[in-house]
Amino acid sequence: KSYNVPIFSNSWLSDPDKAFWALVIVTVWQYTGYMMVIYIAGLVNIPRDLLEAASIDGANSYQRLKNVILPLMVPS
Structure with a gap:
């Protein structure tokens, strides 16, 4: 049908x-x-200290994604 x-x-x-x-x-x-x-498992394993340090150094959200999160997600 x-x-x-x-x-x-x-x-x-x-x-x-x-x-x-x-x-x-x-x-x-x-x-x-x-x-x-x-x-999600890769994102959970990113240390908050690194994100906080990047934020204190003046990185915006795109720069944190490009320079901190994505390089740490490469193994997963």
């Missing part, structure tokens, strides 16, 4: 282009949670 919705009228897996993008979307959705856990 298509329920009168155009997106459901054709099978997504019968057309190679639509099948490819459907699988890409499903795969991205599948691994998003796993990657979030890794990134």
Whole structure:
């Protein structure tokens, strides 16, 4: 049944282009949670002292991200 919705009228897996993008979307959705856990674990392990020292030295939020947070997140 298509329920009168155009997106459901054709099978997504019968057309190679639509099948490819459907699988890409499903795969991205599948691994998003796993990657979030890794990134959040990396963010939690950043010492607050370094962020506070950068703030005291006059770094704005972008500079703290670029010069402190991202280099410390590279291993994760």
